[in-house]
Amino acid sequence: MEATAIHALLVEKLGDAALEYVDALEKGTIVAPDKIAEAATILRDDPALHFEQLMCLSGVDWDGYDDSGKGKSVQILGYDELGKPEQSDRVGEGDLGVFYACYSHRHGHKYSLFTRVPRDVASVPTVSGVWPTAAWHEREAWDLVGISFKGHPDLRRILLEDGWEGHPLRKDYVMPSQWQGVPLEGQDYAKNPFSEDDVVLPERPVEEG
Amino acid sequence: MSDTTLTNGWEYQDKPREMQSELLEINMGPQHPATHGVLRLLIKTDGEIVHTVTPYLGYLHRCAEKIAEGCDWRQWMVYTDRFDYLAPMNMNFGYAVAVENMLDVTVPERAEYIRVICAELQRIASHLIAIGTFGLDMGAWTPLLYCFREREEILNIFERLSGGRMLYNYFDIGGVRFDTYDGFEDEVLHMVNVMEQKLDEYNTLLSYNKIFIERLADVAVIDTATCYEYGCTGPVLRGSGTPFDCRKDDPYSIYDRFEFDVPYGMGEQGSVGDCWDRYMVRVRECFESCRIIRQAVADLPGGDIMSPDLKKLVKVPQGSLYTRTESSKGEIGFHIIADGGSKPFRNKVRSPSYSNLHVIEKVGPGMMVSDLVATIGSLDIVLGEIDR
Numbered sequence: 200m201e202a203t204a205i206h207a208l209l210v211e212k213l214g215d216a217a218l219e220y221v222d223a224l225e226k227g228t229i230v231a232p233d234k235i236a237e238a239a240t241i242l243r244d245d246p247a248l249h250f251e252q253l254m255c256l257s258g259v260d261w262d263g264y265d266d267s268g269k270g271k272s273v274q275i276l277g278y279d280e281l282g283k284p285e286q287s288d289r290v291g292e293g294d295l296g297v298f299y300a301c302y303s304h305r306h307g308h309k310y311s312l313f314t315r316v317p318r319d320v321a322s323v324p325t326v327s328g329v330w331p332t333a334a335w336h337e338r339e340a341w342d343l344v345g346i347s348f349k350g351h352p353d354l355r356r357i358l359l360e361d362g363w364e365g366h367p368l369r370k371d372y373v374m375p376s377q378w379q380g381v382p383l384e385g386q387d388y389a390k391n392p393f394s395e396d397d398v399v400l401p402e403r404p405v406e407e408g
Numbered sequence: 409m410s411d412t413t414l415t416n417g418w419e420y421q422d423k424p425r426e427m428q429s430e431l432l433e434i435n436m437g438p439q440h441p442a443t444h445g446v447l448r449l450l451i452k453t454d455g456e457i458v459h460t461v462t463p464y465l466g467y468l469h470r471c472a473e474k475i476a477e478g479c480d481w482r483q484w485m486v487y488t489d490r491f492d493y494l495a496p497m498n499m500n501f502g503y504a505v506a507v508e509n510m511l512d513v514t515v516p517e518r519a520e521y522i523r524v525i526c527a528e529l530q531r532i533a534s535h536l537i538a539i540g541t542f543g544l545d546m547g548a549w550t551p552l553l554y555c556f557r558e559r560e561e562i563l564n565i566f567e568r569l570s571g572g573r574m575l576y577n578y579f580d581i582g583g584v585r586f587d588t589y590d591g592f593e594d595e596v597l598h599m600v601n602v603m604e605q606k607l608d609e610y611n612t613l614l615s616y617n618k619i620f621i622e623r624l625a626d627v628a629v630i631d632t633a634t635c636y637e638y639g640c641t642g643p644v645l646r647g648s649g650t651p652f653d654c655r656k657d658d659p660y661s662i663y664d665r666f667e668f669d670v671p672y673g674m675g676e677q678g679s680v681g682d683c684w685d686r687y688m689v690r691v692r693e694c695f696e697s698c699r700i701i702r703q704a705v706a707d708l709p710g711g712d713i714m715s716p717d718l719k720k721l722v723k724v725p726q727g728s729l730y731t732r733t734e735s736s737k738g739e740i741g742f743h744i745i746a747d748g749g750s751k752p753f754r755n756k757v758r759s760p761s762y763s764n765l766h767v768i769e770k771v772g773p774g775m776m777v778s779d780l781v782a783t784i785g786s787l788d789i790v791l792g793e794i795d796r
Contacts (some may be wrong), residue, residue, distance in 0.1 A: 224510065224729040251636040255730050255755035257743045268726035270749020283478070298743060298756075300730040304636065304652060309729070332639030335766050336758075343473065358466040358795060367474050368754075 200208035200247060202226035205310050212241050224318065225300075227311030235297070235314050236324040242301055243309065243329050250301035250310065253330035262293035262313065262370040274371050284373055295321045295346050309340075316346070317371030325351040343368040411590040418767035431459050434777075435501060438467050442545055442781040445791030447765075449784075451777065458780055461772035463765060465554050468795040476755040481507055481722040483580055484752065489575040491740075492793040494537050495505055497530035497566075498735035499793075500579035505660050506731035506742035507581045508723050516712040517582035520662045524704045525596060526569070528580065528697040532603060533562040535690040540790040541612050545785040546623055551614045558606050565592070581722055582712035593705050600698045607694055615691055624687065625678030626781040628771050632681075638770060639763035643693065644736025644787060647686030653735035661733075666703050668696045683786040690788070723750050730758075737761050737788060759793040 202220075206228050209217040216234035221227045232239045242250040263276035277285045287299045299312040316323055325348040327334035338357040345366030348354060356363060362379070365372050377383055437443040440643070446467035452459040472487045481515055488503040489496040501523060502539050508515060540555030564588075570578040578585055614620055620795045635645045651670040655663040671692035673685030673734050724746035732741040738760025745754040764787045772780060 224727050233508060236729050251633075253639060254732060254739065255741050255743050255756070255758040257754070257758075259745060259756075265726075265747045265749070268748040270723060270726075270747050270751075272747045272749060272753055273751055278477075298728070298730075300741070300743070304650070307657065330639070331637045331770070332763050332766060335762065356466075360466070360471045363558075367471065 200306060204311060205248060205308075205344070208245065209238060209239055209241065213238060214243075221311070221313060225311050226309075227313055229313045229315070232297075232314045232316045232323050235299075235312065236326055236329065238312055239299065239326040239329040242312070247306075248303065248310075249305045250303045252302045252304060253299060253326070253332050254302050254309075254337075255300040255328075255334035256333050256340065257298045258321050258346045258368070259296040259298060260291070260293065260344055260369045261296050262291040262318070263318030264293060284371070289371050291318060291369055293370075294318060295325055295344060297340065297346060299326065321345060322347045324349045327351055342366070345369055414604070417737070429454065430769060435595060436780075438464075443784060444541065444789055447591075447784075447789070447791055449768075449780075449793075450773075451780070452778060456776050456778075458772050458775050461768050461780065463581070463768060465791075466795055468791045470796065472796045473755055473757065476752045479612050480750045481752060482720070483725055484755065486575075486577045489577055490535070490792055491757065491796055492735060492737060492790045493574060494790055495530050495534040495736045496734070497526045497578065498534070498574050500576070501527050501661070502731070502733040502735060502740040504579045504581055505733055506729070506744055507722070508512075509722060509731050510727055510729050510744060510746060511581070511718075511722065513582050513715050513718055515583055515715055517709045518587075518711045519713045519715075521704050521708045522588060522713065524586050524662060524666075525701055525708075526584075527560050527694065528700045529565065529596070529599070531697045531736045532694045533559045533696050536562075538690050538736075539610060539614070542788070543620075545618060545781050548617075548620065551605055551610060554606070554610065554613070558603060561602070563598065565595055568592075581716065582718040583712070584762065586715075587713050593708065596701060596705055600701050603694065604698050605691070607691060610737055611691065615688060621677045621744060622686060624684040624782060624786070625682055627678075627683045627779050628764075628775060628786065629681045630686075630767060630771055631678050634767060634770060638767040640738070641763065642734070642736070642760050643686055643689040644738065644764050644767070647689045647786075648681035649673050649675070649685075654739055656733055658732065660731075663700075665701045665707075668699050671696065676699070685780050686786040686788075690692040721750050723748065724752075732758075735760060737790065737793065740766060741791075757796055759796065761787075761789040762792045765789050765794060 206220040209228050213234055216231040217228050219229040244250050264277060265271040265326060277289055279285050290366050293313040294317055297314045302309050333389055337351055340346050340356050341354055342356040343366055427661055431454055434451045434453060436449040436451055438446040438448040448464040449502045450462040476484050488499040491499045536555040536559045540552035543551035559748035565577055567573050571575040630648050632648045632650045635648050649672055651672040653670040656670050671689050672687055673680050677684045725750040726746055728745045730743040732739045744757040745789055
């Protein structure tokens, strides 16, 4: 089924909650956050769509994203060239987002859902009742990005320790200097020695064969 | 001395006391050979029967997604090696394809063929570990040593190709880092010929061994619907009787040029989707990988190994894309969000073992504790990829 037709079907079922059609590399619909579970149910249960598998669910912190396409997010965020925040007291501003990539084995088509929530009310209904695999992906999104999922059966941290403070993939996250008495001295990232004008050349001569 | 007291002082009871049982909590791991890495399973058992299984992850978390914020696009390739450290070529492949899809760059033909040869050799190497350690879990020592012997040959080829024995960092965005060495084709073909004979040997030794079959048939049956629900992919999904393979059904790179079959579980020894089916899918995939390698070596063209129009500091145009490829464990997906700059805005990894392990919460309850070991072995998880 064509992506535009899937979007039309979502608009028909969800009305105003299907906010916008995304016609980029990744085709999908932006859905209002409180209707995301309903949208997921439609995607799974509608016989014409039948998205029985959730391939990926990722949480995103859109804070400081450069919409102009010039790639200035790093400067907006105030990162130094090694990727560390220069100011430790900067408060994040942008929305948080969740991305759902679905695949239908029966029809062989893909579709995506996007949703965005404001930073101060970072809560989205869970889709773990629709696709059980989402349970762990949502725990990861909670753990690393700090998006809480309403109705999740077991929303605990999954990769980090239970007592960890903060959510590391937030763009305003600053690494603590110690944790439970263990000093956390991060190593600096290596600086890339190349400039933008260097052209890649094969290191060895190309053999005919 | 009353007649209900025995000579040793114990009291004799006419009737047994009322039996009481309670759930016993056992930690399996994180340091346990059968968990295939630093995985902790909190098991509640009712005697020998598993009541609930709760995996605890994160012992090998290395913040790869956070590190991506400070790397440029090429630099992060080295971290993909460390996800599935038993199949780094497949991880490299996934990330390279994901970034190239957003760049819309044409990878030279020669590089594509070298990539496919490497990825398939790596798939065999990874499956050899899966086969060997699975045998080990089931009490068979010898196959492990045999499998490592054959894997060594593949590692030697990779070492001569890339310089690394375990982590290669061989793929690059736009091609591969080094060209092949003299005699690469002959070595690979020799390896493939040997491999096919050895696989027959493993089948005799392990796959069709009566003890092995009795141990695994009808254990931990996972059906296709459960696989879809829990996002299981790769040999776990194929073992459940669904011949789905990204190389075939969602082709990337040049996989649509090769002729190969997708093995799937048929319930030969028990029911469809049992441990033996998942195991056997891996053995059969090794044969199919050999077929692909033969075709790729025969067609290997000359020419560039790196896209000439790509700058060293790659800038990826603004956008968001989820790309999946087929690694040895299943569907490795990279969800990439770029802002047009030289650094990733968000690189999310959807690793196959993460979802494949999740299903243990569903199939674990009700089985014997020893079958849980068989189930984990048949899922073939790698913790580097789960914890990232």
